Amino acid sequence: MAGSDRAAPAPTASARSTARSAAPDAVKILIAGGFGVGKTTMVGSVSEISPLRTEEPLTAAGLDVDDLAGIEEKRATTVALDFGRITITRDLVLYLFGTPGQQRFWFMWNDLSIGALGAVVLVDVRRPESSFAAIDFFERRGIPFVVGVNGFHGRHPYPAAEIREALALPDHVQVLLCDARERTSSRDVLIALIDQLIDAATGAAAS
Amino acid sequence: MTGGDAGGRLVRPFTLTGGRTRPSRADFTLITTVTTCDPQPDRATRPQPEHLRILRLCAEPMAVAEVAARLDLPVSVVVILLSDLLEADRITARPPHPVNRATPDLDLLQKVRDGLGRL
Ligand SMILES: Nc1nc2c(ncn2[C@@H]2O[C@H](COP(=O)(O)OP(=O)(O)OP(=O)(O)O)[C@@H](O)[C@H]2O)c(=O)[nH]1
Numbered sequence: 001m002a003g004s005d006r007a008a009p010a011p012t013a014s015a016r017s018t019a020r021s022a023a024p025d026a027v028k029i030l031i032a033g034g035f036g037v038g039k040t041t042m043v044g045s046v047s048e049i050s051p052l053r054t055e056e057p058l059t060a061a062g063l064d065v066d067d068l069a070g071i072e073e074k075r076a077t078t079v080a081l082d083f084g085r086i087t088i089t090r091d092l093v094l095y096l097f098g099t100p101g102q103q104r105f106w107f108m109w110n111d112l113s114i115g116a117l118g119a120v121v122l123v124d125v126r127r128p129e130s131s132f133a134a135i136d137f138f139e140r141r142g143i144p145f146v147v148g149v150n151g152f153h154g155r156h157p158y159p160a161a162e163i164r165e166a167l168a169l170p171d172h173v174q175v176l177l178c179d180a181r182e183r184t185s186s187r188d189v190l191i192a193l194i195d196q197l198i199d200a201a202t203g204a205a206a207s
Numbered sequence: 208m209t210g211g212d213a214g215g216r217l218v219r220p221f222t223l224t225g226g227r228t229r230p231s232r233a234d235f236t237l238i239t240t241v242t243t244c245d246p247q248p249d250r251a252t253r254p255q256p257e258h259l260r261i262l263r264l265c266a267e268p269m270a271v272a273e274v275a276a277r278l279d280l281p282v283s284v285v286v287i288l289l290s291d292l293l294e295a296d297r298i299t300a301r302p303p304h305p306v307n308r309a310t311p312d313l314d315l316l317q318k319v320r321d322g323l324g325r326l
């Protein structure tokens with residue numbers, strides 16, 4: 001059952017010398033950004049499984065009634081959370097969570113960000129302002145993040161430096177031009193985040 | 208029908224969970240890894256169908272979020288079912304790697320870096 005709908009087995013998963021494998025260690029990274037910037041697309045392009053999704057029912061309590069005006073019924077009653085998985089080694093798995101894009105669901109971001117290594121904030125170059133709030137969110141909480149500029153239709157009209165300036169990002173936050181549909185491009189954004197974390201860690205150790 | 212959890216934000220469907228809203232002793236996160244115990248403890252009571260589905264899924268270790276997605280149930284419901292199974296010693300639950308921003312785990316980061324590089 002579980003096996004049939006999984007994608008190609010992870011490199012180490014097939015080598016089951018013992019009857020039951022031990023549970024691997026788990027870490028996670030959030031893929032954040034405004035509505036429709038390509039979060040689900042990025043999760044799907046690097047995940048070894050096709051993105052999974054859970055639908056969480058919501059009560060009106062978590063929402064401002066006015067916020068509900070004008071959104072389709074489905075959106076009003078559940079919030080979708082999608083995620084993917086990357087097996088790093090036999091005993092370490094990285095999970096990617098696409099955060100809900102609409103601002104009315106941001107209360108979930110608090111829960112999601114607990115225990116995360118860091119975040120990728122995706123920016124749609126045609127409407128960067130839709131990701132301002134995501135950047136604010138991680139900045140305020142001191143959660144490390146990189147910015148991935150998703151070039152829709154593969155177009156990158158602005159150099160990274162210009163986008164950095166427009167977003168008023170501090171120097172240590174990396175800005176990468178990317179294509180969320182491309183596995184290697186998405187992977188490189190994740191690597192940039194880890195490199196940034198390593199740099200911060202070694203910098204802290206040196207001082 | 209609002210849930211009893213901290214934020215009061217998630218509805219807990221009562222049919223599957225027997226109306227319990229009490230927080231469980233286990234602290235299941237989205238990436239807590241669940242593994243079915245083998246062998247299972249000897250018990251007079253047979254697990255419920257939803258419990259059995261979890262036991263089958265988690266023969267191989269699986270994260271809570273993935274269990275929920277594969278069962279097509281909300282995480283809030285799955286966590287209650289998992290708490291039952293944990294209390295009955297039918298599963299083990301491995302908490303995620305602790306992340307401490309003040310003292311980052313360089314070995315871990317390097318491992319993730321190397322793993323991503325191999326993709
Ligand atoms: N051409 C092009 N289309 C893209 C790219 N990235 C995403 N898309 C498309 O843009 C739409 C939105 O992408 P999603 O990945 O669903 O965006 P999201 O951030 O998950 O959206 P929400 O979860 O609704 O906030 C989809 O139709 C994608 O196929 C890209 O790099 N180029």
Ligand SMILES: [Mg+2]
Nearest residue numbers: 039040082098
């Ligand atoms: Mg999405």
